[in-house]
Amino acid sequence: MSIFGNIMSAIFGRSSSAAATAAPGAAAPAASPAQPGPAPAQDTAPAPAGAPGAPVDVAAIMDGLAAQSSERLDWRRSIVDLMKLINLDSSLAARKELAGELNYTGDMSDSASMNIWLHKQVMIKLAENGGRVPDELRR
Numbered sequence: 001m002s003i004f005g006n007i008m009s010a011i012f013g014r015s016s017s018a019a020a021t022a023a024p025g026a027a028a029p030a031a032s033p034a035q036p037g038p039a040p041a042q043d044t045a046p047a048p049a050g051a052p053g054a055p056v057d058v059a060a061i062m063d064g065l066a067a068q069s070s071e072r073l074d075w076r077r078s079i080v081d082l083m084k085l086i087n088l089d090s091s092l093a094a095r096k097e098l099a100g101e102l103n104y105t106g107d108m109s110d111s112a113s114m115n116i117w118l119h120k121q122v123m124i125k126l127a128e129n130g131g132r133v134p135d136e137l138r139r
Helices: 003-022 058-068 079-085 092-101 111-128
Strands: none
Touching (some): 003 058, 003 092, 003 111, 079 111
């Protein structure tokens, strides 16, 4: 899986855990055996976890993780801290790989500029994929 895919899974997966804990009996009803329907299409990408169509509150999930962390991690401004909070490799090599996935065209040896760009792009991509991300994190 890609690094960005791992970021999405880590954040959106926590949403499904929270949703399952909050509403254990909220699963969709099973099809009646008397009225079998066609099998659901398998060629579409799965929706983000949680209620169907409901956006995943990225800030709430990340703030919750930050509150539980023994380290002071500023996920809102640092791609390194964001990756640490979700237990992903935040090394320069991993960030360069993420930059390649997201089509970074800048100088990868300028890690400060790359990190700022990465953080913004990750927030934008999370929003594009069903995450609710505060506007100020996408600018």
